[in-house]
Amino acid sequence: MEIKEIVLDILEDLTGTDEVREDLSLDLFEEGLLDSLAVVQFLVDIEEKTGKPMLVTEFHKEEWATPQTIIDKVVAFQ
Amino acid sequence: MIRQFLSYFPSYSPYENPSYFILLGVALIPLVVQLLRGKRMMWYQNILTVYFLIISFGGPSLRSAFALCSYILWQTILVYIYFKYRQKRNNTGIFYGAVTLAILPLFLVKIIPFINSRTWFEPVVNNHPSLLSVPSFIGFLGISYLTFKAVQMVMEIRDGIITEYHIGRYLQFMLFFPTISSGPIDRYRRFESDLLNAPEKNEYVDMLSTGIHKIFMGFVYKFILAYLFGTILLPKMSHAAIADGGISWGLIGYMYIYTFYLFFDFAGYSLFAIGTSNIMGYNTPENFNKPFLAKNIKDFWDRWHISLSSWFRDYIYMRLMFTLLKKKVFKSRVVASNVGYFVLFLIMALWHGLTWFYLVYGLYHATLVCVTDWWLRFKRKHRKKLPKNKYTHAFAVVLTFHAVAFGLLLFSGFLDTLLFK
Numbered sequence: 001m002e003i004k005e006i007v008l009d010i011l012e013d014l015t016g017t018d019e020v021r022e023d024l025s026l027d028l029f030e031e032g033l034l035d036s037l038a039v040v041q042f043l044v045d046i047e048e049k050t051g052k053p054m055l056v057t058e059f060h061k062e063e064w065a066t067p068q069t070i071i072d073k074v075v076a077f078q
Numbered sequence: 079m080i081r082q083f084l085s086y087f088p089s090y091s092p093y094e095n096p097s098y099f100i101l102l103g104v105a106l107i108p109l110v111v112q113l114l115r116g117k118r119m120m121w122y123q124n125i126l127t128v129y130f131l132i133i134s135f136g137g138p139s140l141r142s143a144f145a146l147c148s149y150i151l152w153q154t155i156l157v158y159i160y161f162k163y164r165q166k167r168n169n170t171g172i173f174y175g176a177v178t179l180a181i182l183p184l185f186l187v188k189i190i191p192f193i194n195s196r197t198w199f200e201p202v203v204n205n206h207p208s209l210l211s212v213p214s215f216i217g218f219l220g221i222s223y224l225t226f227k228a229v230q231m232v233m234e235i236r237d238g239i240i241t242e243y244h245i246g247r248y249l250q251f252m253l254f255f256p257t258i259s260s261g262p263i264d265r266y267r268r269f270e271s272d273l274l275n276a277p278e279k280n281e282y283v284d285m286l287s288t289g290i291h292k293i294f295m296g297f298v299y300k301f302i303l304a305y306l307f308g309t310i311l312l313p314k315m316s317h318a319a320i321a322d323g324g325i326s327w328g329l330i331g332y333m334y335i336y337t338f339y340l341f342f343d344f345a346g347y348s349l350f351a352i353g354t355s356n357i358m359g360y361n362t363p364e365n366f367n368k369p370f371l372a373k374n375i376k377d378f379w380d381r382w383h384i385s386l387s388s389w390f391r392d393y394i395y396m397r398l399m400f401t402l403l404k405k406k407v408f409k410s411r412v413v414a415s416n417v418g419y420f421v422l423f424l425i426m427a428l429w430h431g432l433t434w435f436y437l438v439y440g441l442y443h444a445t446l447v448c449v450t451d452w453w454l455r456f457k458r459k460h461r462k463k464l465p466k467n468k469y470t471h472a473f474a475v476v477l478t479f480h481a482v483a484f485g486l487l488l489f490s491g492f493l494d495t496l497l498f499k
Contacts, residue, residue: 033458040400041403055237056396057233057237057239058265059388059391059392
């Protein structure tokens with residue numbers, strides 16, 4: 001499966017809404033859809049699904065702001 | 079001989095009186111001139127560092143200076159050994175061992191006075207009175223803040239993102255004098271990149287003016303507002319609250335006054351530390367961002383003592399959660415998260431000191447954050463149905479402020495005085 005699909009699947013599951021799929025520039029933090037805990041769960045899930053650990057030593061909100069920035073971040077990591 | 083040499087230096091706590099600022103201002107001039115030409119004058123910065131460390135830690139007894147030097151030696155060797163080890167292997171036990179050793183000096187400074195003051199330990203103290211002075215040989219102003227820097231080094235070496243151990247840069251990071259006594263807690267890689275790259279001329283002109291502006295803001299915060307709240311009003315409120323006893327208007331007044339005092343005092347200090355860093359061409363991270371405008375308690379922690387709370391988030395909470403979620407220790411993610419928050423705030427409380435009121439303060443904030451999380455989940459589920467306008471926002475801000483102020487009343491230890499003294 002393509003990385004983008006994997007990311008969106010996880011995000012849909014985490015946020016409980018398919019808006020993440022329809023609007024890739026949705027501000028996830030501003031809308032209260034994502035927080036640091038959800039990000040950790042995301043990291044665990046992405047490692048499970050892709051088999052590659054994703055290391056985040058420092059958490060910056062803006063890197064996790066929208067579905068698109070997250071996809072970019074994961075792609076850069078793979 | 080060392081004593082005599084040090085007696086030529088003045089002795090000041092950082093950012094406490096006008097002479098310190100005059101000295102600082104004059105000492106920074108050569109650095110500023112070179113930075114305006116786009117150059118870092120490292121040798122001069124290093125002399126400046128040693129000079130200001132002597133002023134702040136020299137003191138007549140030499141104890142602080144001795145404690146600081148031993149501490150730095152301890153951390154430098156520890157990180158060196160762990161770095162060498164990590165190049166070859168990556169054992170989890172060794173990693174925890176290294177973190178424990180990095181925390182050990184701070185732990186001793188906190189635990190020894192605590193044990194010494196217990197009644198069951200009294201006979202031992204009476205036989206060995208020298209035990210009472212042990213903490214002053216290990217501890218010094220700023221040891222807690224240096225410990226955060228030391229521990230993050232070990233963690234980032236483990237993560238493999240610090241791939242080079244440069245002792246000189248490590249020392250400059252640890253001993254960076256503008257922030258040594260009370261933060262903000264910087265990150266090694268961020269600091270190193272500033273250290274190695276002088277800002278562009280235009281960029282530096284902005285930094286310089288921001289830095290000077292911050293220092294003047296700091297004067298207003300610390301020497302006017304914190305003085306007004308802390309030195310003039312707080313003792314009055316304290317008298318009134320003690321005279322009335324129990325829950326009184328005086329106590330409520332104390333809560334507000336203390337909250338403002340603490341903010342202006344610490345934010346003022348932070349402005350000095352960040353402003354001085356800026357003038358030296360370093361972008362030390364911010365520590366406060368309008369905390370009393372926070373819309374909930376989690377938002378508050380994103381705005382209050384930011385360099386500390388983000389340290390706890392990055393190096394404790396997120397790591398702990400990752401382990402708990404990955405190993406599926408708890409069936410429910412929410413339970414895991416709540417456990418994580420209690421661990422986090424208990425550690426933060428113990429770091430502040432081993433007293434009942436810091437403990438209660440930690441438990442109080444952990445509870446608030448868990449309740450806030452529950453509310454945010456509820457809101458997320460019903461986000462289309464719940465009202466959201468400027469009134470609900472104002473209500474949230476006022477409510478959060480009061481929750482915070484009550485927490486700081488616990489933190490102040492005033493209830494200890496009121497109830498038990």
